[in-house]
Amino acid sequence: MALYLLRRIMQSGFVLVAMSLLVFIGVYAVGDPIEILISPDADQEEKERAIRALGLDLPLWQQYLVFVSRALQGDLGRSFVFNEPAIQLILQRMPATLELAFGSMIIAIIIGLPLGLYAGLRPDTWGSKTIMAGSILGFSLPTFWVGLMLIMIFAVQLGWLPSTGRGDTAVLFGIPWSFLTIDGLSHILMPAFNLALFKISLVIRLTRAGVRETMLMDYVKFARAKGLSPTRVTFVHVFKNILIPVVTVLGLELGGTIAFSVVTETVFAWPGMGKLIIDSINVLDRPVIVAYLLMIVVMFIVINLIVDIVYTLLDPRVRLESKGT
Amino acid sequence: MSSTATPAKIKVETPFRRFVSEFAASKIAVGALLVFTIIALIAILAPWIAPQNPYDLAVLDIMDGRLEPGAVGGGGYVHWLGTDDQGRDMLSGIMYGLRISLLVGVGSAIIACAVGAALGMIAAYAGGKTDSAIMRLVDLQLSFPAILAALMILAFLGKGILNVVIAIVIVEWAYYARTVRGSALVERNREYIEAARCLALPSRIILFSHLLPNCLPPLIVVGTMQIARAIALEATLSFLGLGVPITEPSLGLLIANGFEYMLSGKYWISFYPGIALLVTIVAINLVGDQLRDVLNPRLKK
Amino acid sequence: MSAPTLEVRGLSTHFFTRAGVVKAVENVSFTVGRGKVMGLVGESGSGKTVTGFSVIGLVDPPGRIVSGEILFKGRNLVGMPEQELRDLRGNRIAMIFQDPMMTLNPVLRVDTQMIETVQAHQKVDRETARQRARDTLGMVGIPSPDERLKSYPHQFSGGMRQRVAIAIALLHQPDLIVADEPTTALDVTIQGQILAEVQKLAATTGTSLIWITHDLSVVAGLADDIAVMYAGRIVEQGPVEQVLDAPFHPYTHGLIGSVPSRNKRGVPLRQIPGMTPSLLSLPPGCAFRARCERPIDACGDMPELTERAPGRFARCCNPHLEAVA
Numbered sequence: 039m040a041l042y043l044l045r046r047i048m049q050s051g052f053v054l055v056a057m058s059l060l061v062f063i064g065v066y067a068v069g070d071p072i073e074i075l076i077s078p079d080a081d082q083e084e085k086e087r088a089i090r091a092l093g094l095d096l097p098l099w100q101q102y103l104v105f106v107s108r109a110l111q112g113d114l115g116r117s118f119v120f121n122e123p124a125i126q127l128i129l130q131r132m133p134a135t136l137e138l139a140f141g142s143m144i145i146a147i148i149i150g151l152p153l154g155l156y157a158g159l160r161p162d163t164w165g166s167k168t169i170m171a172g173s174i175l176g177f178s179l180p181t182f183w184v185g186l187m188l189i190m191i192f193a194v195q196l197g198w199l200p201s202t203g204r205g206d207t208a209v210l211f212g213i214p215w216s217f218l219t220i221d222g223l224s225h226i227l228m229p230a231f232n233l234a235l236f237k238i239s240l241v242i243r244l245t246r247a248g249v250r251e252t253m254l255m256d257y258v259k260f261a262r263a264k265g266l267s268p269t270r271v272t273f274v275h276v277f278k279n280i281l282i283p284v285v286t287v288l289g290l291e292l293g294g295t296i297a298f299s300v301v302t303e304t305v306f307a308w309p310g311m312g313k314l315i316i317d318s319i320n321v322l323d324r325p326v327i328v329a330y331l332l333m334i335v336v337m338f339i340v341i342n343l344i345v346d347i348v349y350t351l352l353d354p355r356v357r358l359e360s361k362g363t
Numbered sequence: 364m365s366s367t368a369t370p371a372k373i374k375v376e377t378p379f380r381r382f383v384s385e386f387a388a389s390k391i392a393v394g395a396l397l398v399f400t401i402i403a404l405i406a407i408l409a410p411w412i413a414p415q416n417p418y419d420l421a422v423l424d425i426m427d428g429r430l431e432p433g434a435v436g437g438g439g440y441v442h443w444l445g446t447d448d449q450g451r452d453m454l455s456g457i458m459y460g461l462r463i464s465l466l467v468g469v470g471s472a473i474i475a476c477a478v479g480a481a482l483g484m485i486a487a488y489a490g491g492k493t494d495s496a497i498m499r500l501v502d503l504q505l506s507f508p509a510i511l512a513a514l515m516i517l518a519f520l521g522k523g524i525l526n527v528v529i530a531i532v533i534v535e536w537a538y539y540a541r542t543v544r545g546s547a548l549v550e551r552n553r554e555y556i557e558a559a560r561c562l563a564l565p566s567r568i569i570l571f572s573h574l575l576p577n578c579l580p581p582l583i584v585v586g587t588m589q590i591a592r593a594i595a596l597e598a599t600l601s602f603l604g605l606g607v608p609i610t611e612p613s614l615g616l617l618i619a620n621g622f623e624y625m626l627s628g629k630y631w632i633s634f635y636p637g638i639a640l641l642v643t644i645v646a647i648n649l650v651g652d653q654l655r656d657v658l659n660p661r662l663k664k
Numbered sequence: 665m666s667a668p669t670l671e672v673r674g675l676s677t678h679f680f681t682r683a684g685v686v687k688a689v690e691n692v693s694f695t696v697g698r699g700k701v702m703g704l705v706g707e708s709g710s711g712k713t714v715t716g717f718s719v720i721g722l723v724d725p726p727g728r729i730v731s732g733e734i735l736f737k738g739r740n741l742v743g744m745p746e747q748e749l750r751d752l753r754g755n756r757i758a759m760i761f762q763d764p765m766m767t768l769n770p771v772l773r774v775d776t777q778m779i780e781t782v783q784a785h786q787k788v789d790r791e792t793a794r795q796r797a798r799d800t801l802g803m804v805g806i807p808s809p810d811e812r813l814k815s816y817p818h819q820f821s822g823g824m825r826q827r828v829a830i831a832i833a834l835l836h837q838p839d840l841i842v843a844d845e846p847t848t849a850l851d852v853t854i855q856g857q858i859l860a861e862v863q864k865l866a867a868t869t870g871t872s873l874i875w876i877t878h879d880l881s882v883v884a885g886l887a888d889d890i891a892v893m894y895a896g897r898i899v900e901q902g903p904v905e906q907v908l909d910a911p912f913h914p915y916t917h918g919l920i921g922s923v924p925s926r927n928k929r930g931v932p933l934r935q936i937p938g939m940t941p942s943l944l945s946l947p948p949g950c951a952f953r954a955r956c957e958r959p960i961d962a963c964g965d966m967p968e969l970t971e972r973a974p975g976r977f978a979r980c981c982n983p984h985l986e987a988v989a
Contacts (some may be wrong), residue, residue: 064519174645174648174652175645177648178591178595178644178645178648179641179644180595180598180599180602180615180637180640180641180644181599182598182599182602182603182615182618183598183618183637183640183641186618186622186625186633186637187634187637189625189626190625190630190633190634193626194625194626194630201626255766256761256762256763256766256767257766257767257768257769257770258769259722259761260759260761260767260768260829261769261777262722262753263720263722263753263754263758263759263761264753264754264758264780264781264784264832265750265751265752265753265754265755265781265784265785266750266754266780266781266784267750267784270780270784274772274780275769275772278769278771278772279769279770279771282771293508294508297508297510297511298508298510298511300510300511300514300603301510301599301602301603304602304603305622315514316514316603316604316605319514319517319518319605320604320605324518327515327518327519331515334511338506338507353771
């Protein structure tokens, strides 16, 4: 197990190095680093200073070392607009995005699992067919447009839910969170649901396919032959088996969800990383863009690593086999 | 009735004919194809059938701004879907917007298809290091969310129709490459390829005249789905303000323009372009679903 | 003499598929006395497994028992409410499946799968149930059962898994066990061990067995009676030694001829030409006609199962059929 973990972490390290190279090449070799990283408003003297600080007068491979060592120290450049370290800007907005992403995960599970289970257990009923048709819609509807429709119906027409912002927050671990207050919850509900749409469809399909596949397994028939109640067969024997792929896929989706929150955050004016990056792109605040890109890559790699480990813990087959090697 | 027996016409069942009859088995798919054809016709014929040229600032009257659907504007005709803040007729705007959306969606899907299919074939045919290098790139591309990659590309390239197409091609070629490589690997070991090799045909001919046609069915399925994805992606990018320029609004940009008026109850500026987008995407997806069922023998029941 | 453990009368189980009605089991009757072993023999697709599932009441749609009676200790199982059936399943009637790799749920520990079986039928606490599970594991010859209980199925070899499955079947000391080719997937030596084990258990506990197999040599050493199935019907039945020594039906004869044996070295193996007919399009008349060595004109009509000698039945049109050694 320890060996497996070590190998996995080393793999992640390699990917990280490769991605940092890719970003570096994009900014330093393909683009013009002076234009990308130094504010266009800077005067000549400021530019000179920045060029020296960034090591832009050095050979390219040394520039990379400077880039990496600065990145490791958490220095990913300064925002032109806010004149703050880019990483700090991003970190400030990260909790809002994470909150939104996790909220949408929870909604996807709460809605998707029961519907998928039903569609898998009773595949020929009208209810199941409706659910499956709905899941096609969930895959093909453009998220931002659904967000607009949600606002139109629940905020404008019915006036039930607020349409923008995070609402009241409460502080936990020194970070403000929306989900800790009623007002905050009412603010997060619509964007989280909007962001969850795609994943609800995904969970429904995965669950349904898993249920249908598992129900045909000998061990399910054997469980029934043991005289177990249908409830126990469904919720222990079938459910535990499909939970593993669903959790794995959802976990891998977390990275995509964080990336995709760019759209939802723009629609609902949710002050997270996604909104920040769109604003930054619109005003060409490039250091923030580069920093965001690097942060996302790191998050992706970390998330995939965690999902892998959790998957190993969940599935006894994988867990024990890897123990042996 | 004459008794001279006219020989009954023997219907030769060509693959194409069988394909058509199998496709037509689903009424939903046929309906979707019909809807898509109408949409495509509207897009193509927009300059001749739209009541107004929405790009011609001379015909726009700011006094007609934000008229409700069904209102009669200064131009003397009914704005069936209302007008936007510039006084632009929404129906005309949508017709022209469809042009841009379809152009970008279909165009980038075709280019991505060409690029991806070529790389996929090369990977399958060459094998070895070339193959693994290309597939690594595919894996990397597919593990990164399309929206994010496209955002980053546009952040550095800037707005514009061409840049949007480039961005979509870059994020989508990998799907085609993977599909083509998969089926090409299967086909490569078939006897007809071996036969072609024995004839010492040049690789180029084997690749494109023999291998490619046999990889077409899965490519068509993926291509259809990717057109829908490309249209949605373009709309999303334009909605975020990073896509097409304001002078040539696609459906996504029309929706974005109406967004701020939605809160004050003027829903139509965003709503109707959204419906047009939705119908287009769903129609393409339904056609693609049926194509997959017909063209993929493994899924046949 | 008390009532037999199981009496099946005129059982027909059909599958209503889109392609048509598959008569998987047609008018099958047999009796299993207390402590007796009945061998149900046939090729794949002959309906022997469906007969087994019919007995335990686990025929899934599109399949359905269309007629007949299954009297278990005098009670008819056909049409019995699901709740009552479930009380019998795993309790009074147990089943062992063909592939031990597939019958145990891979994500549940062995103890979970055994304890749930105990608790499904008896109100006992977990500890008592665990004791019972451990004792039964010991009984089927699993070393250090305490430790093994905490394992997952994939940590066992195929033979061990089948022993666990047998232990689960034995937990409630059932009156009847339906064993569906339980040794087919195992090595020959393991097969022998398990057969010996089962024989001993049946003898000591008075449990009756239906042993479903395609392997005549297994039946020869184990069963008291034998029923040979072909295309959904019983073609020959009787005491095992008499049937194997001198079969009436050409099919039985062919089956015995195709078993390799030391006594017949050098003599080419007999084989039955052709393959089992599709149950969807059975020709009228005797289903075996096309492969039979001695067909006669009367084979165009479906023959009845008739008593050819005391306790010996065969379904063949040839009236002068003699037992051929």
